[in-house]
Amino acid sequence: MLDIWAALLAGFSSALTPVNLAWGFTGCLLGTMIGVLPGIGPALTVAMLLPLTTKVEPTGALIMFAGVYYGAMFGGSTTSILLNTPGESSSMVTAMEGNLMAKNGRAGPALATAAIGSFVAGTIATVLVTLFAPTIANFALRFGPTEYFSIIVLAFVTVSALLGSSMLRGMASLGLGLSIGLVGMDSVSGFARYTLGVPELIDGIEVVLVAVGLFAVAESLYNVLYDGQEEGGMHRMSSLRMTTDDWRRSLPAWIRGTAIGFPFGSIPAGGAEIPTFLSYAAERKLSKHPEEFAPSKGRGAIEGVAGPEAANNASSTGALVPLLTLGIPTSATAAVLLAAFQSYNLQPGPLLFMTSSDIVWGLIASLYVGNVILLILNLPLVRVWVRLLTIPKHFLYAGILVFATIGVYAMRQSTFDLLLMFAIGWVGVAMRRFDFPVAPVIVGMILGPMAEKQLRLALGLAQGDWLVFFKQPISGVLMTITILVLFVPFFLRKRGIRLGEDD
Secondary structure, three states, rough: HHHHHHHHHHHHHHHOOOHHHHHHHHHHHHHHHHHHHHHOHHHHHHHHHHHOOOOOHHHHHHHHHHHHHHHHHHHHHHHHHHHOOOOOOOHHHHHHHHHHHOOOOOHHHHHHHHHHHHHHHHHHHHHHHHHHHHHHHHHHOOOOOOHHHHHHHHHHHHHHHHHOOOOOHHHHHHHHHHHHHHEOOOOOOOEEEEOOOOHHHOOOOOOHHHHHHHHHHHHHHHHHHHHHOOOOOOOOOOOOOOOHEEEEEEEHHHHHHHHHEEEEHHHHHHOHHHHHHHHHHHHHHHHOOOOOOOOOOOOOOOHHHHHHHHHHHHHHOOHHHHHHHHHHOOHHHHHHHHHHHHOOOOOOOOOHHOOHHHHHHHHHHHHHHHHHHHHHOOOOOOHHHHHHHHHHHHHHHHEEEEEEEEHHHHHHHOHHHHHHHHHHHHHHHHHHHOOOOOOHHHHHHHHHHHHHHHHHHHHHHHHOOHHHHHHHHHHHHHHHHHHHHHHHHHHHHHHHHEEEEEE
């Protein structure tokens, strides 16, 4: 325990240097500015800004991304409350009560409880990351190729099952990501594969390019094609001050939301949707003012904003545990953050705490600092963010396309990359149109090559025995859980249908 606090103090000494503080402040500001725009979530924000940090020193860049991460999370809640436009699926619950509060002149308290709840949940969750991440990393040192492959397969299945309207669509998106990850040089044999004779594909397809194409370009094109006639509108702003009753109702909701959100983020299950909906259901059940909740004609229940926002931020912070200790991203944003690590030749996993402890603890310390910066920065600037939402949509999405084009071209000065980015963008439009989740594509692309490598190593050590994944204790448990995740929902639905027929 003393070693943890000593390492954290060393991390604060790095995070609190003037240069890194400036990067943290810049990340919070940029993350909030871009995340506050309609339809743009944390994953898209981080993906858009990722090319800009290629020349920044690793610690400073990752600290900046911590600020971008938290800033974009807060920005997503702002659009949900003011315009009923969730930046991502985990903000849908916030939009339900928050927009109802805004329509009744209580946007100020709704935004305030979202900001303060994000601070409370983020800080508590960061303390838990500090305490448990090194322990998990030490445990993960006992993992071999068999265990790593099993946990990656579990991540594949759970992320695909939980992100999207159906498991089949999620698995199809995962398959697309795995296929993209296979393009380029084979890490074992050294031969180029699936390049179609295109020299630019020998080194593989850049994760950043795919992320920007699927998020930024697809978002812009989709809105031009299908949402171009929608007009955003502002609601009148009330005071930012929360009343005594608002504080009394929000505080327990923040604590409950944090308790629900952090465990879901910490396990390789993917997504913040489940904890936000669970938190909302808990607040609705426990509230003494059920008449204020949607879809009734009430004014909006503040605990219906406080709890889900706390759960969302606690889950997002908890996602850093499997990301840092196992190298497993459990959300789209975590997948883009993993790409940021890899761009600096850093591979998250149990050895990261030994080989790059200064960077890891600097990042963890910056999460504390970023929470404070975000709270100080955004409470006074809410009115400014509201003005940003008056930008006409055609200007907004044109700017996103320009920004994405400049960022991707700056990586390798390749025209082919630009053409590929827009091609992937159109694929993203089709996926959105037919309700295929995008996050499994990024997860499959990043983890696919790693899964292939671990599979080959495991089978090599077991002399081709595929049952080795069930013979090893940890691997066997993980594979059993994977099978249950795959088939139990199917049998439950089947049984439900039969029961319905019997009735």
